[in-house]
Amino acid sequence: MADDKDVLRDVWFGRIPACFTLSPEETTEREAEPYYLLLPRVSYLTLVTDKVKKHFLRVMKAEDSTEMWFEYEGTPLKWHYPIGVLFDLHASNTALPWNVTVHFKNFPEHDLLHCTSNSVIEAHFMSCIKEADALKHKGQVINDMQKKDHKQLWMGLQNDKFDQFWAMNRKLMEYPTDEGGFRYIPFRMYQTMGERPFIQKLFRPVSPEGHTLTLGDLLKELFPAAICAEDEPKRFQVMIHGIEPLLETPIQWLSEHLSHPDNFLHISIIPAPSD
């Protein structure tokens, strides 16, 4: 039986093959070759696409080298969602590699946040971790850490150092044994069609009666449509890291093992493929 730690590794080392093509709207001096890259699922687009930028800037005029942004089949890709979430949400049942269009012009101000430097990503990442810990431990664990410990978490993500990151992150995953889990589970539930970008609510891992709550319980409360009766055809896929865990999976276990480095459990709900 594989160890639960292997799950952490599998999650961390999840990669999505992507093919970056420059948008035809961009004017180039010569034809731009597509660029192929393995993207870490747990990282952020703008954090891992320095190479992409360099690649396309070579064929562009210097004055057009404004902020780079990405789009998939007409949808601008929010860099502040983890890459895996973007993929699961928009492209999970399509052929690989993932065809991402690269833009430099016409930044969609209404859809995307600006990302001028990695420090913006770092600030976003750290604020997520802090929010998650506020839910899990009233923020006590993250506040007890030193600046360098915070740095270690960020550097672990930025440099794809699993050990470096988890040496610190395990402290964020601890909880008093007699309580059976975190105070609240930090999670975000995404769907493509919703009016809101995502759903986030206070949800405890254990019911007041002491029952372990499961992914099914969470969905029942927040997105009942995702649970289908036995005879009905499946309408939605509930996806975390590209997989569909069974509804009886304890939510606490999921939070400990399938959370992104920002300590949130990102759950994508997508319409089931109709075939």
Place this chain on the structure above:
Amino acid sequence: MPSSLLWAVDVYGRVYSLSTAGQQWEHCRDAHLEFKRVTAVQQCCWSIACDHNIYLYVHASEVPIRYQEETYENQRWNPVDGFSDRLLPSDRWQWSDITGLKHQPLGDFQLPSENWEWEADWYIDENFGGEPTEKGGWTYAIDFPATYTKDKKWNSCVRRRRWIRYRRYKAQDTWVKIPSEQTESLPDPFNDITCGGWEITEEPRGCLALWAVSLQGKVWFRCDINHHNPEGSVWEEVPVPGEVVQISCGPGDLVWAVLWEGHLLVREGVGRDCLKGSSWVTVESPSPGVGVVHVAVGVNVVWAVTKDHKVWFRRGVNSHNPCGSGWIGMVGEMVMINVGLSDQVWAIGFEDRAVYFRQGVTASELSGKAWKVVSVPRDSERSHSSASASSLQSAGCFFGGEVRLQSQASMLSDADAETERAGGEVVPTPEIGDAPKPRIPKVTSDSFISELVSDREGQISRRDVPPAGPSIPEEDHPEKELEDRASPAQVLSPSQSGGVDPQWSNVDLEEAQTHLTSGPGGDAAETSSLSSVATYNLALEEPYGLDEPPKWAWVSGGGCLVECHTQLNWFNSSTSTALNSSMQAMSLSITPAQTAAWRKQIFEQLSERSKREMENFMHYEQAIEQSVWVKKGTMQWWRDWKPHKWVDVQFALEQFSGVEGNKDGILFIYYTFNDEKKYLHMFINEVTILVPVLNDSKHTFAIYTAERTKQRWPMRLAAATELEMHDWLALLSVSCCDSRGIQGPPSKQAIWSVTCKGDIFVSEPTKELEASPYPTPCAQMFWRQVGGHLRIIESNSLGVVWGIGYDHTAWVHTGGYGGGFFQGLASSTDNIYTQTDVKSVYIYENQRWNPVTGYTNRGLPTDRYMWSNASGLKECTKNNTKPPSPNWTWVSDWTIDYAVPGGTDREGWQYAADFPASYHGNKTLKDFVRRRRWARKCKLTTTGPWQEVPPIPLSDITILPCGPKSTVEQVSLWAISNKGDILCRLGVTSLTPGGSSWLHVGTDQPFKSISIGAVHQVWAIAKDGSAFYRGSVSAQNPAGDCWYHIPSPTGQKLKQVSVGRTSVYTVDENGNLWYRHGVTPSYPQGSSWEHISNNVRKVSVGPLDQVWVIADKVQGSHSLSCGTVCRRLGVLPMEPKGHSWDYGIGGGWDHITVRGNAMEAPRIVMPSLTDNQTATRPLQTSNQPEMNGNPVGC
């Protein structure tokens, strides 16, 4: 943590026990009687039954209680008969004790009680002071009394020999009546009993103090209870200034008693010389006017309950001030209270008669935090109606034989009565059947006092009632008697007031009388709570519905070990079974051992995902280039050059991925020297070991490479905090393991070692390690740490690994790794358990004699510190002495240690002519200085892949070494208990390394070391230093049949033995290593000892006959190390003795076992080079005592 038992008596007098590992009260079915009180300690439980006799329940142990009887046969030589039993008239008896003063023929020995049995017949002891004698066992002397020798000389005129016979205590796991042998001095029955005192003295072993109170208020002390005499010998009366109603005795020297008037008595002068104590001091009741009814004492606590059920805690109680300083009122209303092990508190609630546990009692907070009700069900008992019937019967017989007959004759059991009524056939009986008899208060604490009252009442006012006699409690009048005395209306009242918790008003005699005569009015209201419940109980079809909470009368936690990390499943389990089961389901589903469908599905999907998303795209570029990762920190470094000192340094670990994907790293230390910035570095793949170092002020560790091992000079670093050190150690350790490709649990072949700090290290042997003639030098072995704390560790090649802690607890390896400070990634998630260890820290009090004042603490200016360590070089006062490291916490106070080698006087002093000299236990004219040793216990709590093997504490173990491809089903495992008993573990296999039970192997003397060879040759060393060989041990006969005494090397006392495939090696007390010559399959005892080396502390011989030792001192190029792992070079099948030594890791190593390594070296045929080597070069010793190179600090 082994389970232990909480004992309790319910209101029907039935005895139950609750295991700390269990979740239900187990009825002690063996008890045919009902009991009034129980008092438990770990090894046994004493009780008073309703027949007023004292009963004892000794827990069965795998080591039997056996006692050696001995007598001497004396003979004198005369020219006519030679040696004969014709002695001179002035001589001693022909059969005598060792002194010759007491006549003891074989036939005069009687078993002390019917609970003993003889093991075998008398036989002659042929062992004389560790040496075998001639057949017949005679020892010779010139005359009686004189020095005996084993050799007959020309002037030997007398001789004697020793006969021995064992008797064994057979009454275990059963209640046995303690015969009251002194009928004339025990006029009245016992009313209360308390057992304790086991911490007062180590000698004799298992010594207990048992106090009892009689109905007349006298106090009695049971003499001579110890391990070899579990029943004790006689009752001695202890005079008391008043009438005592209840008494409590703690594990230490606290004894408190409750006086009739409600005041308390405290016993003073209790000590190891006088378990009974010397005098009583009175302590007032906590609240004026309201007397104390119950007291309970522990080691440093006293709790009391007053008449109004209030609970009180006594402040400031300790051994020096047994009276304490003041009372603190506590929350809760209780009827009785009991203090168990570690001063944990148990009580019985006044309202609900439930057992309560005081939560949060710790050494620093002895009064605890809150009461928590113990709510577990009782074991379902189908036969309870009969039990209740009998309990009712005997309830009637509580106070005498006549009454029992009467009640049997006149009463239906209540259960029957109820059934009848339920069937609608209420027969109007003379006893007015609608008042069922809740005989509840029979055995409650205060009811005893009311019994006492009734007792007096009888004496005072009811002497004219013949059959009831003085001893009938008023709450239990047989109806007949009531009829005689009262109207039917009043019949209700006593029986109902029986249901009442008999209020303390009963103590007032006048008032009690009123109760009896005034009918139901008085306390009818108060009856309701209890009696109605009882009525309800009895009225059910099932007289004891399991959902009905039991009513308890008495609880005793003296044998129940609960500590802060103990997980108890006793609370709230019966209130909500649904919750309970769901909680269980949760905890189960969270353990990775369980193969839940959802987990499997996640694993499968993840691997599918990796396949789908990555398999075909591995040629794509990675988004993030693998870069170097650096962890930095500040540390202190013990400078390599003189003057050595701690200097502040920057410390950095740079990690990078190697070409084949394996990781490597470099360690940098940046320091400043003469204002110039410099650094030194160390490659992670060259590090051989990371060792936490014993230091009472700094958090230090040492890093070795093969080179530094040779130098005996590691890199020593100190972190600012313990946490920081552990973070670094865990990280560096993972880094080292990564660079060597080592992960997961230790292999079955692993070599295990233990440092003097108790840290456990494991090394994975390669085939080349035992290659000949060019083995891998053992300085190059890589050691990684495994969590836990042990003193000894033993293994074999089937993966059976056992250890023994400093407190002699036995542990078995669970197959996991990590634990301790290795958390998260460096540790397995399951198979890690809490481990504790306890050891003593010693300091010495030194005094010098002067003609004016005698011995004082004023020494000469040249003297050592008046409080020092053993060497006298370091000042160690009671206050400034800290536990060995911050991981340890004190768990006791300083106490005088009497168990010092050489003996002590009554106050623990040892005398000598001057410091330092040889100390002896009695003062002579030539002695000008004296010292005594103080000990204080400290405790460590950590985690590791170890599970406790209760209950017998061990001092040595050995596991059958197996060949490389051996398939042994049952693995022989022998051990020695800490008392020297030899034990053989049954049921040990590679799947169940813990085995099932111990088999005791009888011996005539205590043992200290044992080892089993590959073909079941068992060798053992007795405490007197002699060697023994066990005959006929085989897989079929795992315990063998008899011992063969092997003479030790001349003039040497052996201390340890290790047997490999065929080689037998021993170490003596002077550090010599001996090889047994002439061992053949037909003559496995061998013929003689051959000296191999000196400077050896311990030896481990492996399944390939490889010889590894812990050397005492090894000199390196920079420094000296004490306690070093060494390997014998040149050991070959035909040359089992080898020729020289190879030096490995050291400085502070205490133990090694290579008995798991059965990996044969690849056979390379090469010309032997041994001729060039110096044959039998001694293991080098030091002449350059530089204590720096002693990193682990011993």
